[in-house]
Amino acid sequence: MNAGMVHPRAESLHIREKLVDGFRAGIVAEAGLMAHGRGEAFDYLLGEKTGSHAMRAIEASAATLLFATRPVISVNGNAAALQAENIVKLAKIVNAGIEVNLYYRSASRENAIKLLLESAGAEHVLGIGEAATARLEGIGSERRRIDPQGIAAADVVLVPLEDGDRTEALVKAGKLVIAIDLNPLSRTARAASITIVDNIVRAIPALLEAIQTLKTAPTEQLEAKLSSFDNNKNLNEATRAIHQHLLLVTNKPTLPKIDGPPNRPSNRRADSLNQLRHRKNGPKIIMLTAYDFQTARIIDQTGIDIILVGDSLGMAFQGANNTKAVSMEQMLYHAEIVSRAAQKTPVIADMPAHSYENEQEALTNAKMFLDVGIDGVKIEGYKPVAINILVSNKIPVIGHIGLLPQTADRYSVRGRDTNEANQIFNDAIALDDSGVTAIILESITEELSKRITETIKTPTIGIGAGKYCDGQVLVTPDLLGLTQTPTPKYVKKYVKLDESIQNAISQFKLDVTQGAYPDREHTYY
Numbered sequence: 001m002n003a004g005m006v007h008p009r010a011e012s013l014h015i016r017e018k019l020v021d022g023f024r025a026g027i028v029a030e031a032g033l034m035a036h037g038r039g040e041a042f043d044y045l046l047g048e049k050t051g052s053h054a055m056r057a058i059e060a061s062a063a064t065l066l067f068a069t070r071p072v073i074s075v076n077g078n079a080a081a082l083q084a085e086n087i088v089k090l091a092k093i094v095n096a097g098i099e100v101n102l103y104y105r106s107a108s109r110e111n112a113i114k115l116l117l118e119s120a121g122a123e124h125v126l127g128i129g130e131a132a133t134a135r136l137e138g139i140g141s142e143r144r145r146i147d148p149q150g151i152a153a154a155d156v157v158l159v160p161l162e163d164g165d166r167t168e169a170l171v172k173a174g175k176l177v178i179a180i181d182l183n184p185l186s187r188t189a190r191a192a193s194i195t196i197v198d199n200i201v202r203a204i205p206a207l208l209e210a211i212q213t214l215k216t217a218p219t220e221q222l223e224a225k226l227s228s229f230d231n232n233k234n235l236n237e238a239t240r241a242i243h244q245h246l247l248l249v250t251n252k253p254t255l256p257k258i259d260g261p262p263n264r265p266s267n268r269r270a271d272s273l274n275q276l277r278h279r280k281n282g283p284k285i286i287m288l289t290a291y292d293f294q295t296a297r298i299i300d301q302t303g304i305d306i307i308l309v310g311d312s313l314g315m316a317f318q319g320a321n322n323t324k325a326v327s328m329e330q331m332l333y334h335a336e337i338v339s340r341a342a343q344k345t346p347v348i349a350d351m352p353a354h355s356y357e358n359e360q361e362a363l364t365n366a367k368m369f370l371d372v373g374i375d376g377v378k379i380e381g382y383k384p385v386a387i388n389i390l391v392s393n394k395i396p397v398i399g400h401i402g403l404l405p406q407t408a409d410r411y412s413v414r415g416r417d418t419n420e421a422n423q424i425f426n427d428a429i430a431l432d433d434s435g436v437t438a439i440i441l442e443s444i445t446e447e448l449s450k451r452i453t454e455t456i457k458t459p460t461i462g463i464g465a466g467k468y469c470d471g472q473v474l475v476t477p478d479l480l481g482l483t484q485t486p487t488p489k490y491v492k493k494y495v496k497l498d499e500s501i502q503n504a505i506s507q508f509k510l511d512v513t514q515g516a517y518p519d520r521e522h523t524y525y
């Protein structure tokens with residue numbers, strides 16, 4: 001078989017060739033070929049790339065290996081066939097042992113793998129033949145055998161392509177287990193201390209690179225990589241990455257078909273959105289959120305400047321504690337409804353958390369918003385990669401700095417501390433040059449928002465940022481008095497709609513009870 005380098009799946013076919021060669025040389029087991037097939041399927045779903053979740057796991061693994069006192073890399077047939085040289089390099093750089101550990105153990109396979117590792121530069125290969133005299137509790141057969149000088153004595157074990165039973169047994173034996181597994185749902189992935197959800201052919205070279213970079217870093221930096229890492233969160237992100245990728249590939253989110261007024265072409269609204277850049281010293285920009293048709297329809301008649309389909313719908317509409325779990329599908333559902341209702345007012349939508357992690361995702365997701373009638377998008381934080389690709393594709397972007405609900409672990413005022421204030425100010429300067437239409441300043445001190453507003457040429461729109469901004473935005477249910485108290489200090493309730501609704505309902509209840517409703521006026525004859 002000759003895959004050739006022009007074939008779109010050349011890399012994947014090349015890996016297969018290596019495994020088939022390994023199988024013929026007695027290195028890879030028959031079942032190893034099938035296991036690879038399962039891995040390939042997950043790689044396809046992940047977009048055949050190292051995601052940000054995998055990068056974080058790789059950095060945490062690099063720190064773990066650098067801190068380890070007796071690290072061991074456990075090698076099976078597939079790992080040897082695909083990454084022998086890099087495994088040897090990795091072992092040398094972190095001073096780790098290399099131990100052959102096989103599901104289908106036979107003397108000839110052990111030897112073939114040992115020879116391959118030695119030809120890649122390994123000096124001492126553990127776990128061969130009689131050397132594997134120790135036992136791993138909790139699993140049966142030949143797979144229990146481990147080397148007393150290797151895995152048995154290790155504090156950290158790196159297991160590329162492991163099965164669930166052994167991973168669980170290793171964790172039970174008190175080892176810190178780093179797994180490389182393309183399937184974020186496997187028992188291995190769930191049992192390991194750190195799971196790198198990535199193809200071994202990308203993960204091991206990336207791990208080598210991360211170790212090279214981090215090995216001279218101060219201890220606190222390594223500790224920070226570890227303390228900020230949470231494997232459950234990491235696996236959830238990997239699963240979400242699959243979901244996102246499926247959405248990108250199909251490009252057709254499953255939105256319910258709504259039979260209502262048609263969506264207008266959004267050009268005119270987009271034009272008025274672009275005009276906002278000239279409102280720096282003009283009348284204040286007024287922006288409000290909407291998530292449903294009736295509210296958007298009413299707001300549209302008031303002549304305000306922008307309607308925001310905010311991911312604040314997580315709290316204001318869904319009753320969640322924060323905006324973190326709001327998905328693209330949910331946003332698109334509301335975005336389509338609101339943009340159909342807003343006939344005059346430009347409508348922008350929040351790109352939800354994890355929807356703009358790289359160029360491709362940012363562009364595809366933003367285009368999905370345009371497809372449902374949205375005029376522009378809002379992105380939290382200074383994210384140059386996402387912003388640049390959108391701006392260069394002429395998609396209006398509104399920036400957002402200060403308190404960033406998608407990533408915040410606390411909802412408090414930002415910029416009281418000088419370092420934080422400088423960071424936010426620098427982000428404002430960077431955003432100012434990035435071509436965004438306006439910048440939301442959320443929950444920052446008035447002093448800081450004044451300094452930003454006076455320095456940059458892009459209009460600022462404040463929410464909890466004082467009076468000096470070029471515009472103001474509020475969450476409409478807050479302004480209408482529909483949300484539960486306590487609301488943030490900056491919220492001004494212009495009407496107590498909750499009381500009006502309760503009064504109306506009480507009156508209805510009373511009327512029905514007393515026979516006053518339905519009366520002649522509300523009855524058909």
Ligand code: ATP
Nearest residue numbers: 035036039163164181182183186187188198199200
């Ligand atoms: P578990 O027991 O952990 O639930 P499993 O029974 O599916 O999982 P195996 O069949 O022993 O595990 O091993 C195959 C695993 O290795 C699969 O989860 C697959 O995703 C993963 N895998 C296969 N090839 C690769 C690869 N090239 N890179 C990373 N992971 C891979």
